[in-house]
Amino acid sequence: MSAAAIGEPLTRVDGRAKVTGAAKYAAEFEVPHAAHAVMVTSTVASGRITRMDTTAAERSPGVVTIMTPANAPRLPNNGRAAVNPPAGRVLQLLQDAEVHYNNQPIAVVVAETLNQALLAAALIDVRYQSTPPKLDFQAGFPAAHVGKNKIPSMLSEGDVAQGFAAAEVTVEQIYTTPKQNHNPMEPHGTIASWDGELLTLHDATQYIFGVKQTVAKTLGIPEDNVRVLCPYTGGGFGSKGSTWSHVVLAAMAAKVAKRPVKLVLERPQMFGPVGGRPETYQHIVLGAKRDGTLTAIRHDCYSHVSTVEDFVEPSSSQTRMLYAAPVITTSQKLVSLNVGTPTFQRAPGEATGTFALEIAMDELAVALNMDPVALRLKNYAEADPTSHKPFSSKHLRECYEQGAGRFGWSKRNPAPRSHREGNLLIGYGMATATYPANRSESQAAVRFEPNGRVTVLSGTQDLGTGTYTIMAQVAAAKLGLPITLVDAKLGDTRQPQGPVSGGSQTAASVTPAVQAAAEQAVLKLVTLEISNPGSPFYGALPEELDFKEGKLLRRSAPASGIPFTEIVGRNGGAAVEAKASAKPSQDVEEYSQHSWGAVFAEVAVDESLGMPHVRRLTAVYDVGTLLNEKTGKSQLIGGLVWAQSLALEEETHIDPTTGRPVNNNLAEYHMPVNLDIGALDVSALGTPDKNFEPLGGRGIGEIGITGASAAIANAIYHATGKRFRDAPITPDKLLA
Amino acid sequence: MTGTKKGCDHGQCGSCTVIAGGRRINSCLSLALVHQGDTVTTIEGLAHGDQLHPVQTAFLEHDGYQCGYCTPGQIMSAVALLDEVRKGQPSQVTPELRKAGPVELTPDEIKERMSGNLCRCGAYPGIVAAVQQAYGQTQS
Ligand code: FES
Ligand code: FES
Numbered sequence: 053m054s055a056a057a058i059g060e061p062l063t064r065v066d067g068r069a070k071v072t073g074a075a076k077y078a079a080e081f082e083v084p085h086a087a088h089a090v091m092v093t094s095t096v097a098s099g100r101i102t103r104m105d106t107t108a109a110e111r112s113p114g115v116v117t118i119m120t121p122a123n124a125p126r127l128p129n130n131g132r133a134a135v136n137p138p139a140g141r142v143l144q145l146l147q148d149a150e151v152h153y154n155n156q157p158i159a160v161v162v163a164e165t166l167n168q169a170l171l172a173a174a175l176i177d178v179r180y181q182s183t184p185p186k187l188d189f190q191a192g193f194p195a196a197h198v199g200k201n202k203i204p205s206m207l208s209e210g211d212v213a214q215g216f217a218a219a220e221v222t223v224e225q226i227y228t229t230p231k232q233n234h235n236p237m238e239p240h241g242t243i244a245s246w247d248g249e250l251l252t253l254h255d256a257t258q259y260i261f262g263v264k265q266t267v268a269k270t271l272g273i274p275e276d277n278v279r280v281l282c283p284y285t286g287g288g289f290g291s292k293g294s295t296w297s298h299v300v301l302a303a304m305a306a307k308v309a310k311r312p313v314k315l316v317l318e319r320p321q322m323f324g325p326v327g328g329r330p331e332t333y334q335h336i337v338l339g340a341k342r343d344g345t346l347t348a349i350r351h352d353c354y355s356h357v358s359t360v361e362d363f364v365e366p367s368s369s370q371t372r373m374l375y376a377a378p379v380i381t382t383s384q385k386l387v388s389l390n391v392g393t394p395t396f397q398r399a400p401g402e403a404t405g406t407f408a409l410e411i412a413m414d415e416l417a418v419a420l421n422m423d424p425v426a427l428r429l430k431n432y433a434e435a436d437p438t439s440h441k442p443f444s445s446k447h448l449r450e451c452y453e454q455g456a457g458r459f460g461w462s463k464r465n466p467a468p469r470s471h472r473e474g475n476l477l478i479g480y481g482m483a484t485a486t487y488p489a490n491r492s493e494s495q496a497a498v499r500f501e502p503n504g505r506v507t508v509l510s511g512t513q514d515l516g517t518g519t520y521t522i523m524a525q526v527a528a529a530k531l532g533l534p535i536t537l538v539d540a541k542l543g544d545t546r547q548p549q550g551p552v553s554g555g556s557q558t559a560a561s562v563t564p565a566v567q568a569a570a571e572q573a574v575l576k577l578v579t580l581e582i583s584n585p586g587s588p589f590y591g592a593l594p595e596e597l598d599f600k601e602g603k604l605l606r607r608s609a610p611a612s613g614i615p616f617t618e619i620v621g622r623n624g625g626a627a628v629e630a631k632a633s634a635k636p637s638q639d640v641e642e643y644s645q646h647s648w649g650a651v652f653a654e655v656a657v658d659e660s661l662g663m664p665h666v667r668r669l670t671a672v673y674d675v676g677t678l679l680n681e682k683t684g685k686s687q688l689i690g691g692l693v694w695a696q697s698l699a700l701e702e703e704t705h706i707d708p709t710t711g712r713p714v715n716n717n718l719a720e721y722h723m724p725v726n727l728d729i730g731a732l733d734v735s736a737l738g739t740p741d742k743n744f745e746p747l748g749g750r751g752i753g754e755i756g757i758t759g760a761s762a763a764i765a766n767a768i769y770h771a772t773g774k775r776f777r778d779a780p781i782t783p784d785k786l787l788a
Numbered sequence: 789m790t791g792t793k794k795g796c797d798h799g800q801c802g803s804c805t806v807i808a809g810g811r812r813i814n815s816c817l818s819l820a821l822v823h824q825g826d827t828v829t830t831i832e833g834l835a836h837g838d839q840l841h842p843v844q845t846a847f848l849e850h851d852g853y854q855c856g857y858c859t860p861g862q863i864m865s866a867v868a869l870l871d872e873v874r875k876g877q878p879s880q881v882t883p884e885l886r887k888a889g890p891v892e893l894t895p896d897e898i899k900e901r902m903s904g905n906l907c908r909c910g911a912y913p914g915i916v917a918a919v920q921q922a923y924g925q926t927q928s
Pocket of ligand 2: 911
């Protein structure tokens with residue numbers, strides 16, 4: 053088998069485990085004597101618990117312990133947040149009787165079996181003193197506050213009044229997106245077991261090191277006493293990036309029960325206690341000259357937060373860098389509501405922000421009687437319009453060109469309602485996609501094993517993102533080996549520390565560390581050999597040697613190679629391992645770093661039923677190097693499915709009186725099924741961005757959800773002549 | 789055995805799909821007692837040793853998954869689907885209900901018949917391609 057190459061569409065190295073059912077997710081580990089815990093959650097949105105009667109529950113068969121605010125172990129600092137987001141959040145750990153939202157954890161029941169725990173939980177009688185909850189988002193605007201975020205809350209570039217005065221055409225509209233919940237298919241779950249002072253957690257997470265740190269700090273124990281394991285994560289999309297209450301509650305319950313405890317959330321408990329995407333209300337004003345040149349952009353956003361913690365959904369972030377307008381003003385304000393704390397959900401900010409901005413751009417194109425692609429090219433930003441830095445790499449123009457060509461955009465008659473097939477109105481729409489390129493420090497190790505295999509390790513996660521595969525692939529490519537000789541290991545805090553799998557940064561952070569570790573491991577082989585009199589390379593200079601196809605050789609005599617197993621053997625048969633760390637260089641600060649894409653949509657709307665169907669999406673992305681074409685494309689496709697969901701299906705409905713999530717299940721929380729998805733034509737330019745990271749790859753997990761939802765909304769306008777600015781665009785709205 | 793997954797416990801997601809008595813079911817809605825005497829096949833029972841079932845191989849080749857959590861259910865559904873179309877069982881999108889013999893396995897037939905299995909990762913196009921490949925390989 054030939055050596056692995058970067059970009060090659062290799063099949064996932066963990067694929068076999070997944071298709072045979074052998075892959076073990078957090079809650080599936082068999083921990084001897086584990087008891088089953090269930091979380092009890094509040095049924096009011098605001099107030100305090102006045103009485104919790106557990107008498108009947110305690111007498112219920114199989115009950116081991118019941119943890120309530122009255123008897124839960126007291127935590128240092130009252131269990132207040134000890135670690136900053138994303139890992140640490142403000143949690144509900146039974147330290148007081150306050151209720152901040154409906155569905156908040158208020159007790160934990162531990163029993164011998166799951167059914168016994170569920171039965172006992174149902175027998176707990178809770179009384180509340182309710183206070184009127186704050187649930188009306190828009191009513192909160194006058195009292196909205198400014199949150200802390202890396203994006204300053206109010207920014208303006210240029211003279212705003214002058215910018216709009218110079219406009220000959222203005223578009224001003226309100227766009228909204230609803231509350232959403234991540235709903236990964238694997239429910240959140242934790243198995244906690246104590247061995248004396250040592251705590252082991254099997255946790256469904258996007259950030260094992262974040263869990264380790266947060267749980268240790270919250271419980272007030274040394275970090276070294278906590279080990280977190282998560283070899284497979286059944287999807288996360290941001291919800292598993294933070295350590296939520298149930299993780300710490302499981303550890304507390306195991307301590308009280310004096311035995312391991314397994315706590316898995318029920319699906320309805322994933323609506324509130326583990327975050328979600330906040331509702332947004334976005335006011336956009338675009339001013340332009342008749343020829344399409346933007347003179348000013350205003351983008352003011354409101355989003356909601358809980359009453360316990362702020363989280364900014366920065367919907368205005370792309371507005372600050374996407375189009376070259378001389379005047380750009382944006383703001384972000386927050387409204388506190390009695391709901392679960394919102395959090396990062398796939399492309400926080402850009403997902404909702406591009407929905408608004410890219411519909412507004414379509415409206416401007418209509419107002420100017422201009423082609424939507426031409427309008428975007430007219431305002432193409434050659435450098436970041438607000439930071440004024442050059443882009444690390446930008447080939448968005450090619451994305452528009454190739455996308456338009458592949459889609460057949462030139463065949464579009466610009467007039468709305470101009471294409472009909474019987475009852476169906478057909479429309480074409482397009483939009484720009486963008487997401488920042490993120491990277492952080494990461495460690496990895498590479499080990500030459502005595503059996504001729506190579507192991508690559510990093511304490512990161514694979515949420516389906518292909519991390520196992522690209523770790524193995526990058527190591528194999530670096531060492532000139534076939535991927536079948538490389539084993540990737542991740543998901544254990546005993547491994548070298550990896551970053552959070554969030555912000556599309558895992559690949560760009562971990563693979564440079566893998567490369568560095570591979571280099572260091574080779575250097576170790578070299579060092580061993582040149583100082584070993586028994587080696588044919590004894591006394592050689594390191595620069596005279598090279599490592600190819602698993603062999604160490606003299607550059608001057610390529611046939612001189614000896615396999616690394618021989619070197620490992622000469623070294624007493626112990627594996628040769630090196631660890632390395634890699635972080636972004638200082639130079640990257642000189643650039644504005646983003647990924648780009650152009651998305652084109654064809655939508656058919658049944659005029660009498662109001663049913664929209666996305667027939668096809670064509671998307672061309674500039675995401676730098678694709679490390680693995682197969683898994684990379686799957687990520688982009690997954691993002692597009694999410695975009696369609698945002699545009700047409702998803703919404704968490706909160707009861708306006710009780711604050712209860714109403715559609716808290718997978719039947720009523722609509723997300724796309726297989727038949728909803730049309731033909732997807734996804735491609736990536738593959739132009740490396742070496743200003744960003746050594747292999748030139750930028751993240752791909754989130755960009756797919758950006759822009760595409762607006763392309764769909766714009767296609768619906770083109771089909772029907774009706775403009776929809778509120779997601780999701782459901783049949784009732786289409787028929788109204 | 790932990791291959792069969794629980795995504796909702798309410799018959800809403802298909803993660804727990806197994807084949808019992810020759811038909812695919814959401815196992816979370818079924819009592820073991822009801823299947824007294826039936827053969828039950830879970831994801832663990834598809835491969836023969838190292839030899840994967842053609843549907844499993846096709847999922848690997850077409851990347852019909854990402855996180856893998858819905859995958860055992862998707863694969864069990866796909867295996868059952870192949871049998872259903874061969875037996876001529878129509879679906880909601882089958883154009884000709886009275887035609888005897890196997891149903892023509894169009895992309896829409898696959899999508900409709902796989903729509904009881906949610907995939908939040910959005911691996912749907914890969915799943916359709918995998919079913920197509922497996923159908924081609926197992927046709928005889
Ligand atoms: S777990 Fe059975 S259908 Fe969801
Ligand atoms: S592969 Fe993740 S839910 Fe389908």
